[in-house]
Amino acid sequence: MIEILNSTLLDRAKDTGALVADILQTLRSRTAVGTNLLDIDRWTQAMILEAEAQSCYVDYAPSFGRGPFGHYVCTAVNDAVLHGRPYDYALADGDLLTLDLAVSRGGVAADAAISFLVGDARPAESVAMIETTERALAAGIAAAGPGARIGDLSHAIGTVLDAAGYAINTEFGGHGIGSTMHQDPHVANSGRPGRGYRLRPGLLLALEPWIMADTAQLVTDPDGWTLRSATGCRTAHSEHTIAITEDGAEILTLPSR
Known part of the structure; x- marks a missing residue:
């Protein structure tokens, strides 16, 4: 299903996007x-409930997962990259943490993810990987606009990921979003x-470049959810x-403050 939102729903989408970014x-x-990681999940739950919003993850049970996800935010550490299920782990200095959050409010969902280093350590390879995904995301957004095609994005x-020397997995990527979190069209990270x-105009897309340092192959944790680099x-x-929009593309998941 591909949804085209009217102006009322687009205003709600902006509100939801700002909430996701603020959280x-x-x-x-x-x-x-x-x-x-479990504290991060509890903080997320509290902020979603305080905003009178709904988690897109708690009851999420797609064919590729094992039962409902059961948590409020994805927490992927180091070699984990997608669908990181929070567990009892205390973060260490230099850990590379990705937080991926999708929330619905007013009948419209928004989805965003950030990667950052915990503590004071700044491993050069990790910094370069984070910066590469951010540059690739900016390039995808710059290519978006009315009349452009998914392949352009x-x-x-x-192009950015390949130039930086990373192998690209196209199994998981960006997607349409609207009244539900995952919709058509699929936006692969190469095309x-x-x-x-x-x-x-009126189409919402969640663009999400992700990379692994030396492989394009994923493995699934015993939890049935967390995807990690095979190496x-x-x-x-x-x-x-x-x-x-009529003029290009507007980022909805920017902080309100």
Whole structure:
């Protein structure tokens, strides 16, 4: 299903997007060496409920997962990259943490992810990976606008990732979003320009370049959810929800403050 939102729903999407971004920034500011992933999940739950919003994750049970996700935020550490299920782990100095959050409010969902280093350590490879996903995300957004095709966005993202020397997995990528978290069209992180669905004003997309340092192969944890690099290498992931407008694309998941 592909949804095209009217102006009323787009206003709600902006509200939801700002909420997602604000929660992520609050979580980042609270996270330090020794923070437990389960505490991050509890903080997220409290902020969602306080905002009178709904989690897109707690009852999420797609075909690729094992039962409902059961948590409020994805917490992926180091070699984990997608669908990181929070567990009893205290973060260490230099850990690379990705927080991925999707929330619905007013009948419209928004989805975003940030990767950052915990504590004072700044491993050069990890910094480079985070910066690469952020640059690829910016390139994908710059390619978006009315009349552009999905392949144009995929090509822009993939060009940045490939130039930085990373293998690209196209099994999981960006997606349409609206009244539900995951919708068509799929936005792979590599593709051919001029191909695929033509973008229209009112379409929402969640773009999410992610990489692994030395592989494109994923393995699934025994929890049935957490996806890790097959080699144990580090990973990074950046994501924004955008709205296609008459003039281009607007990022919805920017902090309100």
